[in-house]
Amino acid sequence: MRATVMFGAGDVRIETVPDARLIEPTDALVVVTRAAICGSDLWPYKTMEHNETGRRMGHEFIGVVEAVGTDVRTVKAGDVVVAPFLYSDGTCLFCRERLHTSCSHGGRWGWNGVDGGQGVAVRVPQADGTLVVVPVGTDDARMPSLLTLSDVMATGHHAAVASKVGPGKTAAVVGDGAVGLCGVIAARRLGAERIILLGGRPNRIALAREFGATDVVTERGATAVERVHALTGGFGVHSVLECVGLGQSTLTALSIARPGGAVGRVGLPQEESIPQALLTFFNNVTVGGGVAPARAYIEELLPDVLEGRIEPGRVFDRVVRLDGVPDGYRAMNDREAIKVLIEF
Numbered sequence: 001m002r003a004t005v006m007f008g009a010g011d012v013r014i015e016t017v018p019d020a021r022l023i024e025p026t027d028a029l030v031v032v033t034r035a036a037i038c039g040s041d042l043w044p045y046k047t048m049e050h051n052e053t054g055r056r057m058g059h060e061f062i063g064v065v066e067a068v069g070t071d072v073r074t075v076k077a078g079d080v081v082v083a084p085f086l087y088s089d090g091t092c093l094f095c096r097e098r099l100h101t102s103c104s105h106g107g108r109w110g111w112n113g114v115d116g117g118q119g120v121a122v123r124v125p126q127a128d129g130t131l132v133v134v135p136v137g138t139d140d141a142r143m144p145s146l147l148t149l150s151d152v153m154a155t156g157h158h159a160a161v162a163s164k165v166g167p168g169k170t171a172a173v174v175g176d177g178a179v180g181l182c183g184v185i186a187a188r189r190l191g192a193e194r195i196i197l198l199g200g201r202p203n204r205i206a207l208a209r210e211f212g213a214t215d216v217v218t219e220r221g222a223t224a225v226e227r228v229h230a231l232t233g234g235f236g237v238h239s240v241l242e243c244v245g246l247g248q249s250t251l252t253a254l255s256i257a258r259p260g261g262a263v264g265r266v267g268l269p270q271e272e273s274i275p276q277a278l279l280t281f282f283n284n285v286t287v288g289g290g291v292a293p294a295r296a297y298i299e300e301l302l303p304d305v306l307e308g309r310i311e312p313g314r315v316f317d318r319v320v321r322l323d324g325v326p327d328g329y330r331a332m333n334d335r336e337a338i339k340v341l342i343e344f
């Protein structure tokens, strides 16, 4: 079958790989109908050392179950399913605590003999714990939004939860990528009265405003911090959704939380340490967040997508076929596209 393989920085190819097939009795075989390229796929795209074997790519996909192993109970052939960006059994200590990202039997797509999502089909380990059936046909107009539940919408929601967004509060979203834009949706969904987007690109700002951003700060660094303070009577915001992970964005995020506020970090950290130790200490700022347990949130967010209350699929601004995936990586890396949808 055909699938996306990365061989090194800037080197993404569509290759013929062994067909996905059932191996464990807890597996499902899913034929992919839509997948996505993630901002986090761009980190290896920028930095990966050349490797002859290559690395299977993709962790956001939606598809149709073709077959299931003998132990699988909750999905069956023909079901349309969405997968979160990690697989998990749904039953271990951590899954029961809704922290599926720490599952004792979980893992990553594209690693240890598991297929990546940017390919024709995927063997899904721990199918009962991992897959969520979506009650729509594969051509449904809501498909792009349903696909975002696998990662970016769940991650934006995690940032909002970790930063304690609630009714009447002021939130700030650092980053205008797909996760930041979904963070705006999540902040509004949880009742934030005011949502300040920190980001710079006009098309993204326009989308953020449609999603519920009330204010936009296009400056960076110390100037951005000053602007947020000026917008909030000098106090800063209750909730900061850090959706980038760079040192600069993290510094900004921690600098704009008001006393007693909270920062939800969901951007993959590119530095080992967290800045502003003294400021956040004396202001009693909670620093939380981490890798989003997307599986824990899919059922909660699903009705809002199905009933049209949120449309996170609007973050996709380019659609490619599988052969167009290498150019999709380039377009996202060059900031031509916010997020690329792959149709099969």
Ligand SMILES: [Zn+2]
Pocket (backbone or CB within 6 Å): 088, 089, 090, 091, 092, 093, 094, 095, 096, 100, 102, 103, 104, 105, 106
């Ligand atoms: Zn588990």
